[in-house]
Amino acid sequence: MKKYLRQLFEKTDDIFSAGFTPACNPMLFLGTMGWFFYWIVVASGIYLYIFFDTGVTEAYESIEYLTNTQWYAGGVMRSFHRYASDALVIVIFLHMLREYSLDRFHGPRAFTWIIGVMSLLFIYASGITGYWIVWDKLAQYIAISTSEWLDTLPLFGESIARNFLHDTTLSGRFFTLFVFIHIAAPLILLLFMWMHIQRITMPKVMLPRYLATGILLMLLALSLFYPATSQGPAELDKAVTTVGLDWYYMFFYPLLDEFPGLYLWIAIFLLVSILLCMPWITRKKSLSIAKIDLDNCNGCGRCVSDCPYNAVSLQARTDELPYTSQAVVNPDLCVSCGICAGACPTAMPFRRKSKLVPGIELPDFSINQLRQYVIDTAEIMQGRDRVFIFSCDHGPVACNININNTTTVSLPCVGMLPPSFIDFILSQNIADGVFLTGCKVGNCYNRFGINWTKQRITGERDPFLRERVSRERISQYWTGSVNRKKLIQKIIRFKEKLASLNNEVTGFNN
Amino acid sequence: MYTPRNIVIQITTYLVFAVIVGYFSSRPEYEHLDPGMALLKISFSHAGEKKEECRRLTQEELEAMAPNMRRPLECSRERVPILVEIILDGNILYKEQVPASGLSHDGASTVYEYFRVTPGKHKLVTRMRDSRENEGFDHERSTDIELKPGQNFVIDFNKEAGGFVFL
Numbered sequence: 001m002k003k004y005l006r007q008l009f010e011k012t013d014d015i016f017s018a019g020f021t022p023a024c025n026p027m028l029f030l031g032t033m034g035w036f037f038y039w040i041v042v043a044s045g046i047y048l049y050i051f052f053d054t055g056v057t058e059a060y061e062s063i064e065y066l067t068n069t070q071w072y073a074g075g076v077m078r079s080f081h082r083y084a085s086d087a088l089v090i091v092i093f094l095h096m097l098r099e100y101s102l103d104r105f106h107g108p109r110a111f112t113w114i115i116g117v118m119s120l121l122f123i124y125a126s127g128i129t130g131y132w133i134v135w136d137k138l139a140q141y142i143a144i145s146t147s148e149w150l151d152t153l154p155l156f157g158e159s160i161a162r163n164f165l166h167d168t169t170l171s172g173r174f175f176t177l178f179v180f181i182h183i184a185a186p187l188i189l190l191l192f193m194w195m196h197i198q199r200i201t202m203p204k205v206m207l208p209r210y211l212a213t214g215i216l217l218m219l220l221a222l223s224l225f226y227p228a229t230s231q232g233p234a235e236l237d238k239a240v241t242t243v244g245l246d247w248y249y250m251f252f253y254p255l256l257d258e259f260p261g262l263y264l265w266i267a268i269f270l271l272v273s274i275l276l277c278m279p280w281i282t283r284k285k286s287l288s289i290a291k292i293d294l295d296n297c298n299g300c301g302r303c304v305s306d307c308p309y310n311a312v313s314l315q316a317r318t319d320e321l322p323y324t325s326q327a328v329v330n331p332d333l334c335v336s337c338g339i340c341a342g343a344c345p346t347a348m349p350f351r352r353k354s355k356l357v358p359g360i361e362l363p364d365f366s367i368n369q370l371r372q373y374v375i376d377t378a379e380i381m382q383g384r385d386r387v388f389i390f391s392c393d394h395g396p397v398a399c400n401i402n403i404n405n406t407t408t409v410s411l412p413c414v415g416m417l418p419p420s421f422i423d424f425i426l427s428q429n430i431a432d433g434v435f436l437t438g439c440k441v442g443n444c445y446n447r448f449g450i451n452w453t454k455q456r457i458t459g460e461r462d463p464f465l466r467e468r469v470s471r472e473r474i475s476q477y478w479t480g481s482v483n484r485k486k487l488i489q490k491i492i493r494f495k496e497k498l499a500s501l502n503n504e505v506t507g508f509n510n
Numbered sequence: 511m512y513t514p515r516n517i518v519i520q521i522t523t524y525l526v527f528a529v530i531v532g533y534f535s536s537r538p539e540y541e542h543l544d545p546g547m548a549l550l551k552i553s554f555s556h557a558g559e560k561k562e563e564c565r566r567l568t569q570e571e572l573e574a575m576a577p578n579m580r581r582p583l584e585c586s587r588e589r590v591p592i593l594v595e596i597i598l599d600g601n602i603l604y605k606e607q608v609p610a611s612g613l614s615h616d617g618a619s620t621v622y623e624y625f626r627v628t629p630g631k632h633k634l635v636t637r638m639r640d641s642r643e644n645e646g647f648d649h650e651r652s653t654d655i656e657l658k659p660g661q662n663f664v665i666d667f668n669k670e671a672g673g674f675v676f677l
Contacts, residue, residue, distance in 0.1 A: 019519025021512075026523070086535050087527075141542060151622065157611060159622045162553050165664050166677045218524040226532045237677070239549035239662040244536035254540055 003481075005101035010480040013440055024211045028442040030095035032204045036212060037091065038193065040084035040219070042186065044077040049183075052133075054175040056167070059135040060233045067229055079223030082246070085127050087219075089248040092123065100278070102394070102445060107286055108199065108309065108333050110279035115196045117275045122189035127249040129182040133175055140164070140234035141243045145256055152261030167236045199333055200447065201310050287364040287412060289334035292327050294318070296346045297359030299325035302462055303340035306415070308447035309333050312340055312360070327360055337446040338362045338416030342453070345463045347418040349374070358418075365412065374421065377407045378430040384502050385495045388431035390417050394445035395438035395480060403491055406435075414438040415449030419456040419465035426473055433473040433498045435491055440480035450478055472501060543626060548657035550603070551624040552596055554667035558610060558619055558640040561588040587616035590642055594621055596665070597635040629657045636665055636674045649673040 016025045053062040066074030105113035147160035197203035311333035314325040340360045347358035349371040356368040389408040444450045455461035475494040479487045564585040589610040596604040611617035637647040651674040664677040
């Protein structure tokens with residue numbers, strides 16, 4: 001199922017990338033959109049709070065004033081508050097599904113996953129209490145149903161639902177309490193959101209300006225054409241018959257009319273437990289974490305700045321070598337992507353005098369093994385237009401692409417490839433061209449593998465690919481796990497290009 | 511630079527997203543209760559009598575106690591469960607023996623139930639036994655009521671106010 005889900009996401013990505021370009025593709029910014037909607041909810045909530053009055057009748061009247069009398073500001077803010085909260089639920093569930101489909105919840109990523117799942121509870125606590133304090137018919141339904149549901153837990157001495165028995169039994173202090181919860185829950189949520197991004201470097205918490213503007217305009221249009229309104233004042237002497245639910249937050253409430261509340265608590269407990277245990281339910285085999293070789297580490301810090309997970313840091317030197325710092329790997333954060341090895345300037349395949357051991361690498365897939373693998377697999381290629389393909393374990397199954405005179409090496413992440421290997425392959429005449437493929441742009445399994453690789457080739461990021469290397473003999477196509485046909489076409493076209501380049505060289509020699 | 515095709519895709523995306531967000535934020539409506547029905551809710555929190563009567567301690571028993579622990583009466587904590595009966599038009603709508611809350615059964619007995627009933631005229635009888643007696647009822651109230659569609663009729667209990675209260 002995971003595989004099909006991933007393919008579905010990748011196909012959807014293609015559609016949105018065609019419309020928005022990969023740089024502004026909303027499907028590649030689902031988590032970031034969550035942050036964006038959160039801040040809209042906070043900003044609009046602060047405005048609403050200024051005018052909100054806590055009290056049995058005052059609560060409804062103050063919201064009505066905002067919605068009707070002050071429709072141009074308060075009404076728009078109310079709609080922003082509601083619709084951004086709803087959009088938050090949509091993007092968070094999509095974000096969660098996407099990370100699940102990409103297997104991004106194992107090992108060191110389990111912490112982030114767990115914090116994300118726990119954030120859901122606070123999103124729901126924030127949303128439901130928000131509807132409660134409006135004190136309209138929907139609030140009446142939610143207040144009574146929720147308190148009846150809470151009463152099914154053997155935790156409360158007195159029935160909470162009794163507070164909503166009749167207008168005479170209802171106290172304004174209840175609203176004060178729920179306003180407090182409605183403010184406290186989003187604050188705790190913010191703490192969890194902050195924890196959620198602690199294990200990654202350069203988290204994307206700001207949307208591209210173009211996309212942010214588009215979303216704001218969409219919310220504004222929705223707020224003006226279909227403003228959020230109340231459903232009439234709550235009247236406890238009348239039963240709630242038909243009510244317009246916010247299905248993003250209240251989809252499970254109708255179940256309370258069908259099943260005992262305790263069953264629903266058990267179902268939610270089981271569902272949350274399963275989600276929390278996901279990293280251990282579906283285990284994933286991973287490589288050993290990156291290892292430092294102090295004799296080859298001069299503490300340059302390239303691995304530190306390239307690691308997408310904050311797993312490498314610089315510390316004071318512990319040996320006799322004349323450098324001030326050395327790289328240190330945090331085993332709890334390392335996901336064994338190998339990007340650090342690709343960033344290490346000592347991962348140089350040209351080295352002959354000493355054994356090829358870089359300052360940092362993956363013990364299960366060393367740079368020396370990679371060089372040997374490149375040399376060995378290239379032997380099957382003969383003649384002209386030989387293409388060496390580097391792919392990643394999370395992108396296309398390039399190893400199964402049966403194109404004459406090509407060979408493929410799959411890396412844990414394409415960012416593990418030191419740019420000097422491209423120079424090595426071309427200058428040592430191991431192949432006539434190098435083709436790079438892997439995850440989709442903006443959707444790299446290890447976040448920055450594609451970006452760093454591109455920047456190393458274009459000379460924007462250290463270690464650079466030498467200028468002497470002909471860029472015409474390098475091609476890239478970031479396809480993800482779909483578009484296999486297009487990948488084959490791209491490789492064939494690259495071979496044709498190499499053939500013409502080879503002909504030019506031959507002609508020149510003649 | 512975006513092409514007209516890009517712009518069309520973007521506007522369509524925003525439009526679809528806005529419709530999905532806007533529509534499901536309050537639609538489709540959910541029918542919690544048939545608008546043609548009324549709701550009869552019984553809810554109260556009331557403590558039954560102590561299960562055993564307090565016993566006056568004998569002089570010997572008092573002397574056997576530490577001076578600071580001496581008290582004239584010894585009372586058990588446990589309370590009797592209350593028996594509640596609601597009869598609507600001669601039919602028993604609710605009959606339950608409700609235990610006292612708390613681990614030692616020394617708290618109030620709490621009832622919270624609701625029933626969907628047809629609107630119109632009804633004869634309502636409410637009874638409760640909260641004493642150690644085995645038969646009969648300690649509190650009873652009967653009345654004729656006329657329920658309107660969508661009405662929420664509440665049966666509460668307040669001993670100080672004379673027993674059953676209809677709201």
